[in-house]
Amino acid sequence: MTRVLHVLDHSLPLHSGYTFRTRAILTAQQALGLDVRAITGLRHNAGGPDCEEVDGLIFHRCRGSSAGLPGWREWQEIRILADAIVNLAHEWRPDLLHAHSPALCGMAAVLAGKRLGIPVIYEIRAFWEDAAVSNGTGSAGNVKYRLTRALENRVVARAGAVVTICRGLKDDLVRRGVMADKITLSPNGVDLSLFGKSPAPDAGLARDLDLGTGPVIGFIGSFYDYEGLDDLIDAMPALIERAPDARLLLVGGGPMEQALKAQAEASAASAAIRFVGRVPHSEVERYYALIDVMAYPRKQSRLTDLVTPLKPLEAMAQGKLVAASDVGGHRELITDGVNGTLFRPDDPRDCAMALAGLLADRSQWDARRAAGRAHVAAAHDWARNVYRYQDVYQVQLGKPLHSRIRAAA
Numbered sequence: 001m002t003r004v005l006h007v008l009d010h011s012l013p014l015h016s017g018y019t020f021r022t023r024a025i026l027t028a029q030q031a032l033g034l035d036v037r038a039i040t041g042l043r044h045n046a047g048g049p050d051c052e053e054v055d056g057l058i059f060h061r062c063r064g065s066s067a068g069l070p071g072w073r074e075w076q077e078i079r080i081l082a083d084a085i086v087n088l089a090h091e092w093r094p095d096l097l098h099a100h101s102p103a104l105c106g107m108a109a110v111l112a113g114k115r116l117g118i119p120v121i122y123e124i125r126a127f128w129e130d131a132a133v134s135n136g137t138g139s140a141g142n143v144k145y146r147l148t149r150a151l152e153n154r155v156v157a158r159a160g161a162v163v164t165i166c167r168g169l170k171d172d173l174v175r176r177g178v179m180a181d182k183i184t185l186s187p188n189g190v191d192l193s194l195f196g197k198s199p200a201p202d203a204g205l206a207r208d209l210d211l212g213t214g215p216v217i218g219f220i221g222s223f224y225d226y227e228g229l230d231d232l233i234d235a236m237p238a239l240i241e242r243a244p245d246a247r248l249l250l251v252g253g254g255p256m257e258q259a260l261k262a263q264a265e266a267s268a269a270s271a272a273i274r275f276v277g278r279v280p281h282s283e284v285e286r287y288y289a290l291i292d293v294m295a296y297p298r299k300q301s302r303l304t305d306l307v308t309p310l311k312p313l314e315a316m317a318q319g320k321l322v323a324a325s326d327v328g329g330h331r332e333l334i335t336d337g338v339n340g341t342l343f344r345p346d347d348p349r350d351c352a353m354a355l356a357g358l359l360a361d362r363s364q365w366d367a368r369r370a371a372g373r374a375h376v377a378a379a380h381d382w383a384r385n386v387y388r389y390q391d392v393y394q395v396q397l398g399k400p401l402h403s404r405i406r407a408a409a
Helices: 017-032 072-092 103-116 128-134 143-158 167-175 203-208 229-242 257-266 281-288 302-306 311-317 348-360 362-379 388-397 403-408
Strands: 003-008 035-040 051-054 057-061 096-100 120-124 161-164 183-185 216-222 247-253 273-277 293-296 321-325 341-343
Touching: 003 017, 003 072, 003 103, 017 035, 017 057, 017 388, 035 072, 072 103, 096 103, 096 388, 103 120, 103 143, 120 143, 120 388, 128 143, 128 302, 161 167, 161 388, 167 183, 167 302, 183 388, 216 229, 216 281, 229 247, 229 257, 229 348, 247 281, 257 273, 293 311, 293 348, 311 321, 311 362, 321 348, 321 362, 341 348
Parallel strands: 003 035, 003 096, 035 057, 096 120, 120 161, 161 183, 216 247, 216 293, 247 273, 293 321, 321 341
Antiparallel strands: 051 057
């Protein structure tokens, strides 16, 4: 049985788009007959034992600390993680390493793979220097940005194969000089087996939130600046003029939470805006069930143009209508007027007009929902997407994988 060790920044039991994608990959690979485990770097901060089982998956924890000036501190992180990978490999003996961004994990895997003499696959989910700019923790073009980008390029050059989650990331790497045939796409996806019939709306919860008769526009996720929730709040007065009973339900939290609440309180549509805060993952479906249209008003930036988000796919899988800004990452997932609605980014008025038009014509709602679910089933179901790794692994190992996988394919 082929053994794959995944190298991660963080993992379950923490909840994020990163950890949910990881869970989906590892669970699907287990179902195919691969023997998989994962190891997390120093930035996994959930505590717990050195070896932890979560949702039937085994995670090993790298221990240690790094200090000193920027650059030296990150290099220490890389070396500590590389040593931890090697030590685990001597015990568990993986056939290959599958590292996931950021480049700190990728470089640790490259160093460990060289010492162990086993192949390394590097998967890029986002360019972390661009993510830092978009979430306000970095600046485009500064020293840290350039160093992070240089490290990413070095990992890509030294890995045996590269995987990206979308065309935007792949195209950017090709423009940097990476051969296209070195890069495989493994798009964001969902485990459709987890999304059956959506629960009925909880009338008591809707009453507690004072949602009235709706319709309800909603966002569930982290409140980062690049998500554009300020534009969504700014769109509400114009939307209320055309749909007086509409409500906006914001579930989650993050760096922009207090600023967004202050903005909402000052809005002419403040009476229509509800903040719920963070809710346990087990409760999220109750809030999805109250929402008619999931809105994703991401601002235009390198990050949002290059990277496809997971949330719209989860919404489609649950049979929700989706409205999103017309940035590159959304265009890879949404065809305007077919499985979703697109509006101009950074434009609250166009957002309001698009939402108002969608709410005014309910005759197409069922078709939109069905098209969204069908799109996910055809292109983003992990039961199918997991096979994209099969050819990459086989080439790197120089041999076919487990016979069960060949038969299942």
